Amino acid sequence: MIVELNSESKTLNIQQEITFFNQSDDTLTSIVLNDWNNAYSDKNTPLAKRFSDEFYRGFHLAKEEERGSTNNLTIIDANQLFLSWERTEKNPDYIEVKLRDKLLPNQKTTLHLTYISKIPSDKFTKYGYNNNGEMNLKNWFLTPARYENHNFIRYSNNNLDDITNAVSNFDIDLKIPATLEIISDLNSSLPNKTETFSSYKLSGNNRTDFSLFVEAKSGFISFKNNANEVLTNLKENKISAIQKAVIVDRVMNYVNTLVGKYPHEKIIVSQTDYERNPFYGLNQLPSFLSPFSDEFIFEIKFLKTYLNSYLKTSLRLDPRKDNWIYDGIQVYAMMKYIDENHPNTKMFGSVSKLRLLKSYNLTNLNFNEQYSYFYMLMARKNLDQPLGDPKNSLIKFNEQIASKYRAGLSFRFLDDYLEHGTVNNSIRQFYVENKEKQVSRTDFERILKSNADKDINWFFKTITDSREIIDYKFSGVSKTKDSITFSVKNKTNVLVPIPVYGVKKGEVVFKKWLDANEMDSTFTIERKNAYKIILNYKNEVPEYNLRNNWKKLEGFFPNNRPVKFVFMKDLEDPYYNQVLYVPTLTYNYYDGLSPGLRLHNKTILEKPFTFDINPSYSTKSDNLSGFASFVVNKNYRNSTLFNVKYSASGSFFHYAPDATYLKINPMVQLRIREQSFRDNRKQLILLRQVLVNREKSAFVLDNSTENYSVFNAKYFNTRTEVTNHFSFMSDVQLSGKFGKIATEFEYRKLFENNLQINLRLYAGSFLYNKTASDFFSFALDHPTDYLFDYNYYGRSESKGFYSQQFILAEGGFKSKLDTPFANQWITTLNGSFNIWNWMELYGDVGLIKNKNQNEKFVYDSGIRLNLVTDYFELYFPIYSNNGWEIAQNNYNEKIRFLVTFAPKTLINLFNRKWF
8 A cells, every 4th residue: 555644634635456366266347445534434335334223423423524434446357358247225334346257266367446534533432533633543444354164244333332344464554744744664764754744654464453652752562572562652651661571572472371372573552542432430430439559450450451452453353243252362361361460369359358348248249250240131131142253243242341340250260160271272273283374263263163172062052152041059968077969950951060069167168160051969978067058159250140059067057148238239149148238318209208128139230039128208298208119120131031030119298288199010011122132112011009008288289089099001112222212101090080091202313414403292091980180180280199119309399399390290391270170081292402511402282181171282392401301301382372471471480400419320321331
């Protein structure tokens, strides 16, 4: 390539020659070139859809000049004849070049290309140009795609760092402004400088990709040892260059020994690469809060990023299809490094030494034990995915964290089981073979099986290619003074080996691996004075439930778990029944501030049974209040109906200054998901019986409905992302005095011109209505909330500040009109569109029908300040059936507000991109 950088227009003018050598046994009529820079060209590319799917708005709202593209492309062959090429609208990030003559096996052809590569802003992916005019160039040129199994691999850019290029030799002449300099892991000549330009010659052989940075002044530091040169700009200013050099040399030698010699002279370990794949944990906290030393943090950051760069630039695997091998080697190597160099480091670092926190399981975990809990977080949510699934099919938390960690855990599991360094030797053998040819998962599997002296088909069938969960328990244990006899029950019928330990006062006195084919047997082994026998004591096997893994051999109660009280939150401890206690503070207008104490067993990992009890004291009413819930959670691993929750809950608060309510709510929730875990469609069926007991109140005009019971069935179907949101809800309510049915549609669309429109249609009708009041009627602007579902701060207020609280339900009107209820049927349409940033115009129209009255047409309009959608909004009415509200008296009493204080609700706003 001959490349000239225009730093003003952020473009690269490229003349390129590709000599393509057909090393396959097939005759080719076309060649596929990856053009991933063009994935930034518009708002409808697979990359743009990925951003929208993960709730990132920045790309959709970006200016045109911030996007990337490939322009003015021409391709000619060796005979100076133009070649036709195709880039489809569906896949604009690779092109297919039609050859004039067939390319036979072991023949070569040459393509000559000229084009302009427009570099995107780095704010989307951290690749591209920054505000200082510097560039981190990634996937900026056209290059042949990998050819495998009689086809070119056609992958679109999904921001996953998994471009699948053919192995190539590179020769590049690069011309840049004299005020800039380059950093690359290619071999580089000294620049030829003039007053205006600097010219570089870059070269590298047998590579699938390379790194190239253009900076005003290089922020990279070079470290060399006998094997290679490392260039790094990792940010850690609090340790000296000598400390960094020692760490870099230690890591380089460790990886060379464990995996194999790096095949290139230079390797880049950049801050950008680390930020794209950080080590998720406490070392991301600010330095004044970090429980780890600056030296340790640099070491972990460098180790993780070095391994990632090392493997991605030297392994010739398909990085999308076989990504689990990259992840497995990387995390396995990190775990072994910690075992060898920091064996006593805890997950929470120096925090673990604080006497105040000694009782927490979270602070007692060793550093490497955190990997298992991150994987288990997804397994307990029933969101884990098979390791062997393609990288682009994984939900973000799995792609970035859980699947990576499970891959490393699985490698360690296999290594512990096979012993004799079998996995280490296989990795080294695979790495050597990789240098000679294009490799795949089948090569790795073949090497592992040939080196193993035991059957390991289960590793690929169960651990790699399925999401089956592993759960063993003891089914019978008897003991004598000298021996233990036991059998093991497989609760999930998934057969993998598992170790059994004998433990005495925290020390291991024996360990025995039980093979998968032995699980129906009864074992008798020497006791060696063990107090307990424990399955999977050191968590080598990625097991779903550790709480049923042990038996006491001393004492009257062989499985006695003492109760352990823990403040705030903790990880699950398999040896205790944990009760967590948390001080709480709630508020409503009638109870005032209500301090309380919440008692529950909800640890960080989900459980099959949870309880949550929160008694509180109402300072304003001077009595007890609170809520309680009990939930049985059942996951179905291989079904679209993937989760069922059975629950019973109750709450007791004031609904008026002088009257309380008691709500009892038995409920069943059925959650349904699509076959693709990445699909944002969510379905929920909810069945419940709501029983309410209300005291009479002197402040509430209608006291005819003190006690009632309502059966409620709801169905939700929602699909949401940045550019499109659609939801459907149907609702049936049946009671002795009334029956009603309602449906709701919501649609939100962010158009290419960044105009956003929000529409909501609500329609409801009574099936029968024997009530004498509007308590159960459809509400236009302020539902009575007789099911006590909404978080009203002053639910019975008809005037004043608390009456202005807005909750989008039923009619959804913001203005208070003369006819606020409908006791027969209602149909309303709520709409809004943005006029500037978070400022929107809204309008509501509808028809309401009451008994013995004609239908009434209702409408209102105004301005909505949509500061945080569904969480903090303000509504300013302008015109409605009431006339020009903005010109009327007491306008401040007409303003409506929506405020959500619940932390869990706000956290869900940020979690949605991960799950």
